[in-house]
Amino acid sequence: MWGAGHSLEPFWEKFPIHYKHEVFELLEEYRIGNLKIDKTKKKPVEEKVDFYREEPKRSSRLKVLSQKPFNAESPKELSAENLITPSELHFVRNHMPVPKIDPKSFKLSIMNDNNGKNIELSLEDLETKFESITIPVTIQCSGNKRKYMNEQNPVQGLQWDANAISTALWTGVRLRDVLIHCGFDLNDPRIRHVIFEGLDKDPSGSVYAASIPIEKVKDDNGEVLLAYKMNNQPIPLDNGYPLRALVPGIIGARSVKWLGKIILSEEESQSFWQLNDYKVLPPSVKNLKEADFKKLRAIQESPITSAICQPAEGNVVKRENGKFTAKGYAFSGGGNDVLNVLVSIDNGKNWKQAALHKFDSPLYKSWAWVLWECELDIPQDQDQIEVVCTATDSNQNTQPESISSIWNARGLLNNAWHKVKVKIE
Ligand code: MTE
Ligand code: MO
Structure with a gap:
């Protein structure tokens, strides 16, 4: 990162107040590329303090998106x-x-x-x-x-x-x-x-x-x-x-x-x-x-949503088995229960109702997701299918079919139908 042709690090040392999340986000827009470090030239200056030097140990099974912050x-x-x-x-x-x-x-x-x-x-x-x-x-x-x-x-x-x-x-x-x-x-x-x-x-x-x-x-x-x-x-x-x-x-x-x-x-x-x-x-x-x-309200409750966790994108199901089981979760904010999860393999022309597995919770106090499971027939004439799911909550709210009407520049609250492509072999 460079300021007027020079490194920005000295500025941050002097003005640590600007060394923060918002500023990085702002600067991200102006990134035109990353400098390639030429190893034949003098060693790059090492980072002075690693603010992340005392992070906890973590399971290797987590799917890491960024290390610092974790x-x-x-x-x-x-x-x-x-x-x-x-x-x-x-x-x-x-x-x-x-x-x-x-x-x-x-x-x-x-x-x-x-x-x-x-x-x-x-x-x-x-x-x-x-x-x-x-x-x-x-x-x-x-x-x-x-x-x-x-x-x-x-x-x-x-x-x-x-x-x-x-x-x-x-x-x-x-x-x-x-x-x-x-x-x-x-x-x-x-x-x-x-x-x-x-x-x-x-x-x-x-x-x-x-x-x-x-x-x-x-x-x-x-x-x-x-x-x-x-x-x-x-x-x-x-x-x-x-x-x-x-x-x-x-x-x-x-x-x-x-x-x-x-x-x-x-x-x-x-x-x-x-x-x-x-x-x-x-x-x-x-x-x-x-x-x-300033004109917008801070998000509080989250809308009804659902996702397919098994099979995962690109997984293979065996044609000869005739059937496969899709599984996932559904969740609604505000204490709303999940009433129903529907699954389709023809982009919503036909739906099958999934079986739900949930905590026993009082009305208006459903604070946890439900897990769902649905057995589906494998079409014998296709090499690939797309599994789609959608859910309804106890307020009868459902998920939008497409992202277009809910698309937003920060990418928040995406609760459009979740879709996963699966290969048939
Ligand atoms: N609280 C503190 N102090 N610092 C954080 O960075 N991240 C928030 C929230 N609380 C955050 C925080 C966000 S955006 C989320 S989604 C949740 O913590 C994540 O909780 P988890 O890390 O326990 O899953
Ligand atoms: Mo978050």
Whole structure:
């Protein structure tokens, strides 16, 4: 990277405030190529500090999209088989290095921005003073299946396939209980948003942050948790150890990991991720430079979606078997249940209903995906078929057939029919 014919690194050393995610995204647009390092010439200057030098160990089965920051999908075959994703195979979406947090000295601070009221709680306070619950919750990145949107028309962001989604048994205490117990007045009309700040920082010191409306926290069915266990173990380092916000039914971006601070505020979080990132632009905005993020609402609940995990793209099914089984998941945000998954091998002319496998959950509290399975006849006169799936949720919402009406320049919330091409031999 060069500034006016020179390297940009010295600028960053002087002005670390600009060494951040938003700036890289901005600069990405101006990239005209990568410099080739000529090994016969003098050695390139080594990177001074590796901000990522203390990252946790990770399973080699994760499908890695980027190392620094670490971003990886769950193995595809697995999502078709396990209602609960094993912890080490949960997908990971990090924006910055994983922070090191000492659980003994750790304190969560909670503040009311309107009157300055501020309290601190230790992990022990959280684990002993409140009723804890354990519930299955699916976390899905709003960029899940971005790759397919990009194929239609280039979009910006990590090229996720269909497995930036995982489900775990999460244990924690209800944020509402904690706030009430600590004397915060949730009916104060000036409290409109709950801001979560992580302890992960970029080199300039700014932290990951996001917010949700207070209504979600007050809702009897909301179940916003301060979570300290995942699959009955301490949360893995990558997924937010020792404490994370867990906001069921809402895009992953709001479930802030390594939670350090909660702010009750009249304003939503002023973070880049809240104001200028996780928002759905209209299809007419082809370029982020034209985007007027101020006019758009930050995404909260995610729409009904589904995916085929088995067979995978390019897999072979044997003609002589006559039949094959397709498997996958379906998920809807907002606590909606999945009612129905349909599968087709003639692009939706004929549909077969899939069998569903799901958690037993109360109405309005379906926070987890369902897995589906469907046996299909192999057409004897084709060398290839395309398997298509679509789902309906308990609000009777269904998925759009094509990407075109939901295409957006950040490639978010792609819930169009998922399609996988399979060879017949
Ligand atoms: N919280 C912090 N502190 N830092 C982050 O980078 N990424 C968010 C969210 N919470 C993020 C965060 C995003 S975009 C997603 S999709 C989820 O975490 C992913 O959660 P996971 O890594 O446990 O799967
Ligand atoms: Mo995300």
